[in-house]
Amino acid sequence: MTTETLIWLIPLPPALAFFLIVLFTNKNKALSHTVGVGAAVLSWLASMVVFFRALSVEHLGEHPFVSSVNWLPTGDTWFRIGVAIDPLGAAVLFFVSITIFMIFLYSVGYHNFGQPAGDHDRKGLPPHGATVTDEHGHQHVVPSVEPMYSRFFAFLGLFAFGMYTLVVSDNLLTLFVGWEIMGLCSYLLIGFWYGKPSARAAAIKAFMTTRIGDVFMLLGIGLLYSLTGTLNFREIFGNEELMHTLATPGTTLFGLSLAGLIALLLFIGTVGKSAQWPLHVWLPDAMEGPTPVSAMIHAATMVSAGVYAVIRMFPLLSLDHNTMTVVAFIGTFTAIFAATIAVAQNDIKRVLAYSTISQLGFMIAALGIGAYVAAAFHLVTHAFFKALLFLGSGSVIHGMEHGVLHTGNHSVDPQDMFNMGGLRKKMPITFWTFLIGGFALSGFPLLTAGFWSKDEILADAWANGHLAVFITLATAAFLTAFYTMRQITLTFLGEPRTKEAEHAQETPWTMTVPLMVLSVFAIGYGWVGIPEDFPLLGGLLPSWFHEFVGGTLAEHPEVIPFNPVPLTVSLVVALGGLLLGWLYYRNVNSAKEDFFQIPLLKNKYHFDEAYQVVFIGPVIWLSEVFTKWADQGVIDGILHFFGPATGGIGAFIRNKIDLPIINEFIGDGLAAVTQETGRTLRPIQTGRIQQYMMLSLVILAVVGALLYFMLGAGL
Amino acid sequence: MTTAQIIFLVVAAVTLASAFMVVTTRNLIHAALWLVATLFGVAVTYALLDAGFLAVVQVVVYIGAIAILFIFAVMLTRKEMRDQGPQLNSGWWISALLAVLTFGGLVGMLWGWRGMDTLASEMPVGFDSINALGDALISPNAFVLPFEVASVLLLAALVGAVYVAFNPRSGDSRK
């Protein structure tokens, strides 16, 4: 089979698995997961073959694997869709296929396959455990199998399909299709336990927030297509004349060039998908989903997809200096901003969620300063160790749930780190793998993958003279090490702080094997990117990654000369953060003793509340006005607006932080304007289809006439 | 004026007249029957255009199925509208104005077009449009996707129509 055919086939097995499970094997759990995992294996195998074939091609960047078919006739030509694997695609495919495979496998254990059905489990709620009687007549409570087990694998399959489609696409349109499939799946998966109101809300939040970004992205795609007539990456980037035209500065809004505007629009899509500030709010809430989902969304696929898209569009992005600055700012700001929040979180998964946001900020910042390869490198290493950490945390939670079932005290939150402690002895495999992941995340020097990739970003920032970026990222890196160690210390070290932690248990092999596999990559993958001139180690292994991925670009990025300053800094921040974290938290036994439980951080800078006031409140209010209180005056409306909006917040915090005052001001103005507009325009909406049609006809005629006369009758 | 032109003018006049009756007749069954006449006129137009397949399909699909369905639908819903009361909206003259304007706009736009007075080229000898159509519909380089999608569209329409109109849950006893 040719490599091109194989690339076409990569996304298919998960999609087939989705349909198979939904249509046929739904009833049979074993068959469903066999189909699901089997599909993941097939895709993985195909990806590996493609990856290794890609390795063996000289100058893959200039001659990637491409194959496309006619899809849509557009006037005289065809819109073609197809697949392409260039070095970047191959590198991403590598980690995506491995993590997806591991997550599929892990899900089998996580959803308690083989355990009895729960006593009173219901669809849409997490399993509560089942009572079994052993041969001695003792009753035990054991974990029960997920009631919607098959459905989970179906969703995962569709999700994987979306991701593979995105990675192998050679054009923005199919990339966007994959992107949106993932958006749908993340909605379905976050809301997987739809019986929980919080999960429902989180699902809607994730969907709506990413939708904001997607709208801009679609605008960007549309603009790009209308300007270039193609969405194929190679056709756009390979056309120097076109790129030159696009790069002409100052032709659009705010003095941006066309390229800058397009890149900015596409970047906003990424901001939504990769949870960058200010659209980061959905990601921590997405923790309501099952843990494999968290790993899937936050490590392997969706958030990576956002960064991947920006990396893909990098040639376009790099054309405009202003856009680059915006990107660098957002990335850097997100990195430090999320890192500070992560320090104050107690939920084991939330810490990781904010850590993800922060690390994605690193990548975005790297792109913003032009460090293309470093961003891609960090994307790959991060995917490995963050998947490892999420799966590890899932394993911890699973172990803790075991303890909770044992004691029967359901008031203990199995995700709160202050309820853990000393799990090192109970769950040794989880501990060691988690430790590896944590160290990789903090950038433990020399050994771990995280060190090499993060170091490269810092080195790039230093070398290109972005001092502000460098300092901020270094601080964020320090915080990263600190909160990672806090997490490890609280979770695994010391003595158990609750009875539940004492009875925690190691998880089955389906969960630990993925952990071990991923930890190998969390360490080893860094070694392919050691700079050539690094003291002592440089040159032991060839700096393969830089050469390989760098080959994607037409102009190969330069190798940064070695500089001791960033190296020292990263050594200091990593080790210092880890040390401080350990020193401080080994003595902390409860949340009260923790100095970093600063309300502002703990409440995530009140972004959720602020959005509630600024965006969600008005919308709810508006709909209420339109349905119920349309005829009562502005005053009444504003009162109703304040009711739901301020209910949960409390005036104290808002006064203290100052932000809401501005928000209130803006909110009020917005609301009044919206209401007036609505009041004025309401009579138009009569519900009578013929009047609608008449109106649209008139508008069509007017617009058509305008266009006709403005464009000239040059028909 | 050639024979073909005379035939065309007669057909067009009859078709437009019946179309006018379709939109103005009070009795809906008559409107449906006038629609049949219009559709037949369109079928004749296809025949004039050497599109024999379209002409026959027009009769099979429109007169044989769609018109029948219309007549059945009128009979299902006629209890209410016993051919009484106004059949046109109170603001019908706006609609008339819009329709006239649309016609004027279309013709006006076409007027300046240089392709207007094109004459049809002779049909190539031995050219069988059915064969060409079969090739176009089936061959993967042409319209096989629309061909299959049409099937899916019709399936969706069938499912949707059956579901919408005769959903047992609507609790209708007259079925």
Next chain:
Amino acid sequence: MDFLKDPLKLAADWLIGLMTGWGMPEGVATGVAAFLGIFVLIAILMVIDIFLVWLERKVVARFQDRIGPNRLGPFGLIQPFADIIKLLIKEDITPANADKVVYNLAPMLSMMSVLILWAIIPLAPNILGVDLNVAALYIVATGAIGTLSIIMAGWSSNNKFALLGAFRQVAVMVSFEIPMVASLLIPTILSGSMGMNAITRAQYPLPFFILSPLAALIFLIAAIAELGRAPFDMGEAESELISGYNVEYSGMKFGMFYAGELLHAFTFGGFWGILFFGGYGLFGLEKLPALAFLDNVYINMLTLIVKAVIGYWIIMWVKYTMMRIRIDHMLAFNWKFLTPLSFALLIVTALVHALAKDASPWVYGLSMFLSNLVLGWIVVEFLRRYSRAEREKVEGPAKPAMEAAGH
């Protein structure tokens, strides 16, 4: 010997020559000649139609152990002419509440829908109205006009029995049109054309009733339903609906419906012959050197007429020996049995055709026939089991008869 080869052209040429001699432009003369030819053909058809009335009455009498018309002329041959005179001088009654224009238009359309079918029937290789390349669909299209005439008749009569009859008849007609179209697709696939002449020619050496006996059967059943004749005569159902959609018609208007139905049956007998039994061909006999004298226009025409009469006779045979089927059974039979069967047959035929078309004609024919046989056997077996299950529901000791009543 032009007179034997192509008499139509001979006559046309003579006519055109005559008219151009009178000073007519040639185009007009051709048109007038064609018009006259068509007029003559249709006039002959009407005469045949008149004799079909006689034939029908004679045959039904024999089926019912009677003699039938025998007073007027030898074997009562003058009887149909007497009938015509009676119809012509009968009072023309239009019901008071009828929708007059539609009411009068319906019988004309009914008759027309039958007559225009003859535009595409090849009586001999050269003797045919038009060799349309969409002839198979044309048959369906004329059926659409027939359907329309029935619904017009039923609606305009302002009589509830007429309306009910029309609804039923139309429901049956449209339902059975699906298997009919599917069975028309099979000669189209086998011959690679929708033209009647091409289909006829493609049946040498193997007529399509050998290649696809099931399709021939389905076409016959669907045609009978399309005609609205027993056992599918739901539209008229004398005992329930008085006379169905034509209850309010009398005199010549009723005559049009009646004669139209008979001619329609005869025409469909002809189509059955054309589509599945080699049309004007004599099953390859005329290609034998010894029998070459049979390859002659008049023999061709005779062959087709005889085939049409045989088809007509079979349709009559079915009509006078089978009971009327209840409408729900009739529609269930169509939608749950005939339609799936015809599509299955379509798939099988298409597959076998694609796989075996390059093989020798005998292998091809054998595989077609066998695939039909296998499909038929499967269907018969399935039906046997189904009916046994149904019978057990009624007769079986385990289940009371109550349940069967609901079926």
Next chain:
Amino acid sequence: MIPLSWYLIFAAGLFSLGLFGVLARRNAVAILLGVELMLNAVNINLAAFWRYGNVADMTGQVFAIIVFAVAAAEVAVGLALVISVYRSRNTVVADEIDMLKW
């Protein structure tokens, strides 16, 4: 011979009549009748452009056939909706079917 313009103007007239029907008729079934006229007008154009363009390129006819399918789907679903509304609200007057506002 007939110039292309005749067909196009004929189609435009048919289209406008259909448009008038859609806009002015009160009965929802009659509105659908108007939609049919408009679809037919479009089809005449498609067939005419096929005949007056390159005859070997069947795009015009294929499109016309697809329009047949779309028209069938439109009638099936449209009439089903009308009947559904009729069964629940006992009216087929388009102006009275105006629940779908706000």
Next chain:
Amino acid sequence: MNQWLLVAFFFIVGLIIPVGAIGVAAILGPKKPNPVKQETYECGLETVGDSWVQFKAQYYIFALVFLIFDVETVFLFPWAVRLGQLGLFAVIEGIVFIAILIAGLVYTWRKGMLEWA
């Protein structure tokens, strides 16, 4: 074009003959209308109620299903004509097409819409 002119002649003649027959009958036959004669015929009984009987929705369903099937089978004709030339691929396409068609039939069947009840 010529072909279709002939078909048009068939339509015209096909209409002339019944029109002529009915017209001759109308001229020859007596015309003495009276209200009783022109009443709606119901085997001699007085007509009861409205002649617009309640239309059974089932008729509509069959017409609906027929409409969809009719259009789909019409699509199959060009396919059938070219089947011999186009090979197995075309057959598969057609079978997919028919399969989708049958899926619709199965749906209607399962929904109980083909029952006369």
